[in-house]
Amino acid sequence: MRATPLRESDLLVVLYTEEYGRVSAVARGARRSQRRFVGALQLLVLSRVQLSRGRGELWNLESAEIEREWTHLASDVVSVAHASYVVELVGSLLPAEVPDVQALQLVCAAWDSLADGGPSAAVLRAIELMLLDLAGHRPALDSCAACGSELSAGSVFDPGRGGAMCRSCAATSRSAGVQSFGEGPRAYLKAIAESESLAAAREVDARFPDDKRAARDAMLAMVTALVGRPLRSLEYLAKLAAASKGR
Ligand SMILES: [Zn+2]
Incomplete structure (x- = not known):
């Protein structure tokens, strides 16, 4: 749903997920290396993601792969x-x-x-x-x-x-x-x-x-x-x- 820069190399992302509804998660290294989450964290994309509990309300985004996209x-x-x-x-x-x-x-x-x-x-x-x-x-x-x-x-x-x-x-x-x-x-x-x-x-x-x-x-x-x-x-x-x- 949304991605905003966090610190030097991370992204703070808001996802709407099937299992947990709307969650906020940190995508570590997402700004430094584009490879890890290639295109999976943008609008008009449905992704399969792996999340782990982080500190407080924030989850950690371990991986994200595009499942379907409407980016055209x-x-x-x-x-x-x-x-x-x-x-x-x-x-x-x-x-x-x-x-x-x-x-x-x-x-x-x-x-x-x-x-x-x-x-x-x-x-x-x-x-x-x-x-x-x-x-x-x-x-x-x-x-x-x-x-x-x-x-x-x-x-x-x-x-x-x-x-x-x-x-x-x-x-x-x-x-x-x-x-x-x-x-x-x-x-x-x-x-x-x-x-x-x-x-x-x-x-x-x-x-x-x-x-x-x-x-x-x-x-x-x-x-x-x-x-x-x-x-x-x-x-x-x-x-x-x-x-x-x-x-
Ligand atoms: Zn009335």
Whole structure:
């Protein structure tokens, strides 16, 4: 998920593993000798690793070998931005050292989806919804998050209170990130949530061309409220979007 220099010759890496979930480990000598971990510690790579308990919370990375890779996507900046966002979501929403094989499968499915059909807004929303669900914070989309009543005109999305809110509950919603949430973006997110695969979710974009932005804003508000800070990969995505508009 991430690699940062540590001392003169080591790397501090964050891995999402099948057996232990998210772990932080020291890859000794990884900066001095490229041979030991050749390419196995980067984004868009699934590796088979050997870990041993180190001091405190840090593990030692003994070896890493590439099992599957999607690194051909690295030449496309938008694909890399989407991949980075997925990884940052997993790292921010799920607790450390709690294994969740679904999360690992979802990351691999996200790379497959980027390779098969390129970046897609609906696929990102599907991944957000699944990870929020795994984290125990699936946003309410069917009925009011506060009173359970049916949603109608005047509904809002309140990330601090768990999702969609009916008009009367909305009157007491004052947390940051509260926004109007019409029938369109709600139907769009529901269609994505009901999709059985990322490939099926991708098809939803074409049906709701005018609702993508509001739905994105609601989901990003939800993620930001839960994580408690803006995600770095999102700032990068916003910059890319601004740059493509300028062209
Ligand atoms: Zn209500």
